[in-house]
Amino acid sequence: MATTEGVLVRSYERGMVTLTRAGGVSARLYTDENRISPVFVFDDVTEAYAFTQLLKDKYEVIRYEADSTTNHGKLLRIESHPVGREVIVNFCFFTADAHGMNMIAKATEHACKWIMQNSRARHFYALSGFCSEKRPSGFLLAGGKGKKVSAGALVPRERVGTYLHTTPEKMCDMWHRTLVAQTQSNTIGYNGQYANGLAAIFIACGQDVANVVNSAVGITDFEVTAEGDLYASVTLPSLTVATVGGGTGLGTARECLQVLDCAGEGNSPKLAEIVAAALLAGELSMGAAIASGEYVQAHETYGRNRPSQSQ
Numbered sequence: 001m002a003t004t005e006g007v008l009v010r011s012y013e014r015g016m017v018t019l020t021r022a023g024g025v026s027a028r029l030y031t032d033e034n035r036i037s038p039v040f041v042f043d044d045v046t047e048a049y050a051f052t053q054l055l056k057d058k059y060e061v062i063r064y065e066a067d068s069t070t071n072h073g074k075l076l077r078i079e080s081h082p083v084g085r086e087v088i089v090n091f092c093f094f095t096a097d098a099h100g101m102n103m104i105a106k107a108t109e110h111a112c113k114w115i116m117q118n119s120r121a122r123h124f125y126a127l128s129g130f131c132s133e134k135r136p137s138g139f140l141l142a143g144g145k146g147k148k149v150s151a152g153a154l155v156p157r158e159r160v161g162t163y164l165h166t167t168p169e170k171m172c173d174m175w176h177r178t179l180v181a182q183t184q185s186n187t188i189g190y191n192g193q194y195a196n197g198l199a200a201i202f203i204a205c206g207q208d209v210a211n212v213v214n215s216a217v218g219i220t221d222f223e224v225t226a227e228g229d230l231y232a233s234v235t236l237p238s239l240t241v242a243t244v245g246g247g248t249g250l251g252t253a254r255e256c257l258q259v260l261d262c263a264g265e266g267n268s269p270k271l272a273e274i275v276a277a278a279l280l281a282g283e284l285s286m287g288a289a290i291a292s293g294e295y296v297q298a299h300e301t302y303g304r305n306r307p308s309q310s311q
Contacts, residue, residue, distance in 0.1 A: 032147050
């Protein structure tokens with residue numbers, strides 16, 4: 001974790017110790033894809049509607065055009081989102097172990113040129129912003145922008161007391177109150193500090209740090225079980241991580257990926273699950289600090305920088 005915030009590593013460390021002593025974390029990857037969303041403009045609504053039918057009829061040709069530009073990316077589907085006389089088109093790709101935005105942008109542009117030659121579109125823009133690349137949106141909660149992954153763990157009551165200095169009931173009450181507050185503020189999803197862990201891991205492991213914005217949209221859930229223990233989980237529907245390409249092969253970034261046994265091809269799903277488990281640790285520790293009233297004191301003890309005062 002690469003960070004200048006002193007308390008951050010200590011906080012995640014506490015959460016990780018708690019989860020380890022509780023028996024570990026279960027993490028699973030649900031979907032693995034990326035998307036880019038050009039927009040096409042027409043003379044009227046009728047032509048826009050006809051275009052959506054054309055995309056259905058000619059999908060296999062469009063897929064061939066897109067896939068012809070890359071040996072790694074594969075077009076999975078296209079989705080039409082008409083707005084008036086415009087049609088936003090989601091091009092959804094499998095990008096293997098790469099982030100792949102440059103790859104799928106090239107593939108999509110090539111397919112769009114074929115579409116322009118075989119439709120009544122007046123013009124198109126390769127990037128509409130609908131795909132939510134590096135910006136938060138409610139659309140991200142449905143997934144499709146990167147990897148959708150969940151991590152969860154059962155933390156026995158005694159472990160909650162020993163390592164987190166609180167109880168499952170207090171953790172859930174804190175979760176309830178802060179969930180209401182975040183809903184009132186119109187937050188997209190719910191979490192305590194996804195961005196903290198994501199930024200620290202992204203910098204350390206050579207990820208595109210700006211993708212913290214879309215990756216940090218997700219949902220943390222705390223529950224008290226019938227036996228009185230705590231079940232905690234995180235779900236990240238649009239996590240963007242890679243193990244090849246970009247900065248992943250440079251300097252200490254590759255070393256960090258090697259430490260995690262996640263360097264190179266075939267390892268991006270594993271990295272996604274590790275990231276989710278790490279964020280779960282951060283959510284437990286921060287939630288416990290708030291629930292136990294230790295939040296301010298923890299920063300005073302571990303996170304304060306007090307340089308000597310010079311005259």
